[in-house]
Amino acid sequence: MPDPVARIRKRLQQHGADAALLTDMAHIRWASGFTGSNGVVLVSDSLKVLVTDSRYTSQAQKECPDFDRFIAPASLYECLRNFGLEDTVVAFDSERLTVASLKDITRLVPDAEFLPVPGLLNQDIAKKQQWELNRIAEAQSLTDDVFQKLIGLVKPGTTEKRIAAEIAYLHLKNGASGMSFDPIVASGPNGALPHARPGDRELKKGDPVVIDMGCVLDGYCSDMTRTITIGLARDDFRAAYATVLAAKNAAVASARSGMNARDLDAVARNIIESAGLGEYFVHSLGHGVGLRVHEWPRVSSTSEDRLVEDSVVTVEPGVYLPDNWGVRIEDLVILHPDGCDNLTSSPDSLLELTG
Ligand code: ZN
Numbered sequence: 001m002p003d004p005v006a007r008i009r010k011r012l013q014q015h016g017a018d019a020a021l022l023t024d025m026a027h028i029r030w031a032s033g034f035t036g037s038n039g040v041v042l043v044s045d046s047l048k049v050l051v052t053d054s055r056y057t058s059q060a061q062k063e064c065p066d067f068d069r070f071i072a073p074a075s076l077y078e079c080l081r082n083f084g085l086e087d088t089v090v091a092f093d094s095e096r097l098t099v100a101s102l103k104d105i106t107r108l109v110p111d112a113e114f115l116p117v118p119g120l121l122n123q124d125i126a127k128k129q130q131w132e133l134n135r136i137a138e139a140q141s142l143t144d145d146v147f148q149k150l151i152g153l154v155k156p157g158t159t160e161k162r163i164a165a166e167i168a169y170l171h172l173k174n175g176a177s178g179m180s181f182d183p184i185v186a187s188g189p190n191g192a193l194p195h196a197r198p199g200d201r202e203l204k205k206g207d208p209v210v211i212d213m214g215c216v217l218d219g220y221c222s223d224m225t226r227t228i229t230i231g232l233a234r235d236d237f238r239a240a241y242a243t244v245l246a247a248k249n250a251a252v253a254s255a256r257s258g259m260n261a262r263d264l265d266a267v268a269r270n271i272i273e274s275a276g277l278g279e280y281f282v283h284s285l286g287h288g289v290g291l292r293v294h295e296w297p298r299v300s301s302t303s304e305d306r307l308v309e310d311s312v313v314t315v316e317p318g319v320y321l322p323d324n325w326g327v328r329i330e331d332l333v334i335l336h337p338d339g340c341d342n343l344t345s346s347p348d349s350l351l352e353l354t355g
């Protein structure tokens with residue numbers, strides 16, 4: 001599988017550009033291996049350059065031995081003058097550069113033509129190499145382990161915040177470098193808000209609890225949601241859970257690369273609509289996962305994206321009954337032409353915590 005620089009060079013041909021300017025730190029890490037917080041990467045047929053600042057001299061040397069490295073004395077962009085960009089076309093991802101930065105760049109390098117391409121490298125970044133897939137699998141495996149440990153801590157009287165703190169602590173204690181997003185622990189009626197923030201609400205018997213969590217391990221993210229109940233579930237919740245689970249399983253069973261993302265969304269949405277709950281499935285089915293927990297593609301009913309081989313996406317249908325409860329079940333899968341591998345091993349049948 002061609003390395004990132006080879007992929008970028010191929011992409012340049014497609015856009016008739018001479019060079020690519022990468023300004024997003026996740027894209028820069030993907031292309032060069034650099035994990036610092038400040039830098040730009042320039043790739044052309046003859047160049048592969050990382051520009052960063054003096055805090056990162058030795059780190060850049062260690063992480064990017066194959067790149068030419070430049071330490072910018074002041075502005076990173078000013079340094080771009082050194083690379084013979086006069087009369088060339090330089091493509092950049094217009095979704096990843098601010099208007100202010102573009103103004104700076106065009107002022108400092110006036111003789112180059114800067115070509116905005118929305119999502120320039122989206123498909124290249126989505127298509128993971130085997131070692132990247134392994135890292136995502138390891139991150140998800142850690143999250144599965146944490147879920148197992150967490151179940152013993154979810155009890156009546158515990159608050160959402162405490163559970164969220166345990167989620168972070170258990171991940172960090174077991175090797176994660178951080179959380180891929182702030183954990184969501186949404187109990188009872190709070191579960192009806194798909195992106196609820198954990199609060200001081202104490203868990204009560206009969207509450208469904210939506211737990212959505214993920215970590216960063218070696219730079220790569222995990223993402224999983226499970227909805228459990230404290231004690232026995234109410235019948236209306238139980239029925240909705242069965243519907244969401246059927247939608248999730250059907251989508252996982254039909255997920256493969258080459259299909260339109262919106263068709264995958266439709267597999268889950270049709271099942272939820274047939275059960276009369278369509279109006280309560282208020283978000284898209286999923287999203288790409290990699291160096292960021294939300295990356296291209298969008299798996300939604302309006303998505304124009306086509307699913308890419310060896311990419312990782314979530315499958316996360318949900319139903320949210322305002323003021324009552326919510327249920328979401330989210331797995332993480334690797335897409336292949338003939339199906340997908342499910343990276344999530346936590347049980348997905350309804351877990352009713354009695355005891
Ligand atoms: Zn999630």
Ligand code: ZN
Binds near residue numbers: 223287330
């Ligand atoms: Zn997600």
